[in-house]
Amino acid sequence: MSDPSPSVLIADAVARLSAAGVESPRADADWLLAHALRVDRGRLLLVDDVPPRAAAEFEQMLRRREAREPLQHVIGRVAFGLPDGAAVDLRVGPGVFIPRPETELLLQWAVSTAPADAVVADFCSGSGALAIGLAAACTDLRVLAVERSAAALTWLRRNIAAQPLPIAQRIVVLAADVTDPDGMRRALAEQAEPLGWPVDEPLDLVVANPPYVPTMQDGVPTRVSPEVRADPAEAVFAGPDGMAVIVPMLDAVRGLGRSGTALGVEHDDATGTAVAAALEAAGFTGITARSDLAGAPRLHTAVQG
Template sequence: MSSRRDLLAGATRRLDDAGVASARTDAELLLAHVLGRPRGALVLVDDVAAADVEAFEALLLRRAAREPLQHLTGSAWFRTVELAVGPGVFVPRPETELLAGWALERLAELEDPVVVDLGTGSGAIAAALAAEAPHARVHAVELDEQAYAWAERNLSGTGVDLRHGDLATAFDDLAGQVDVVVSNPPYVPLEAWESVAPEARDHDPHLALFSGDDGLDAVRVLAVRAQVLLRRGGVLGVEHADVQGDAVPAVLAGAGAWTEVADHHDLAGRPRFTTARLAR
């Protein structure tokens, strides 16, 4: 038996030394996962059995090597939905919940809206939209085969129309009929390889991370493809890196068909996503 308090203190020090920013939180989440109880219930635990300590140590070693926490627990929460995640799929980030929230506000304004999630990855945005806007018809597409398999698992039974394909050519059958297009595309410049956190660089699919020399290749494709899919007056929302708060709006403004181009900040005050309306 080992003391829960001592276990967590030691684990926090090890993760902190390994460069994990949320060391204490991750240690608690891993122990809670091993014990099969909510993180908040750890205060009720005094001692941890030897078998559980061994399992915790194994996960701790992997986290210290910067394997994503969500890969170790097998799940990630996104707004109101819990997603299965693991190797081969981009782990959804809390910042993206703001883009999903914007899309939900737009869908709430419409009676029978059609929404498309281009490059759905794990299916996070599409799943959240289907759960929180049941009146909407939700469509999603993913190119990467491994990511598609995760999305298929997460979107099963949600009513989302999931397709395996390229966001640049998907949904010809919906041309001119879509009210909202939303996307969290790849946006990391190739030259920024070394600056990407190991959890993402070494474990997220590169197709979901990198997008040309300036990180804007996918955004340029979206600026064109969304024009095909949206009805006149429909809206587009695109996530981007915090250093692209001017660059992404400039891409849309330069595409010629977009009005009301605006950038939005996340809760930390950093540029996070751009929205625009297709000219009427």
């Protein structure tokens, strides 16, 4: 019997993934087969037939995805888009948040806002999507990648180390809690200063994609998809109102910034008003709401007063 063609395998996979409730069955089937064949997704059409070893690997991955394991965990990586159309390749798996496409909006804003030779912090860095994206997109800035979770820090350090040296050497990792300004100062002195981070230089720009999903919605616990449940809860949820990290984090931004420091913070589509109020109460000006590609309020930017 001849080896199956990509189109036969994909048609079967799309039916199975649809039945399992996967939101984007065709795209996921393409990604999985491309991964099994070790080809770019765009080159799948050029493949005539799928050798047995690749077909077996595809079947294994398909079963994991049918069980609603996130696509990015199954293939072990995610591409995070840069403003110029390129992307950084990040390793992800259990213990770290999977970067989402909507966060590319925050990166685009930050790249267009960062002054020359900027000193920048990525609060709640996770896999390092924003920190690495910034260092890759702006060749003159330095980034402090701040993260609290031990598991996420392992992924973060691994992803930074995998970048070309001119990118990796401009990123310093800080294991710290962004809701604890005094602890951050101590961590800076202990961890970042020995690595040459300019601790006395105020930050020019802060980006943050903190946990922001409210644990309660309309009086009942928030329900999320199996894929979101694969993200660490501490990366996703932020108290009943979704503001448990954003509000105290603003003190740390102020403590490490100066008048004029720019801040971009991603948030839940239900908390735009609360985020704007928190920014105003903390003395930020130029408070601007921005929507994601789906038109949902997703991002606030502001300037330290």
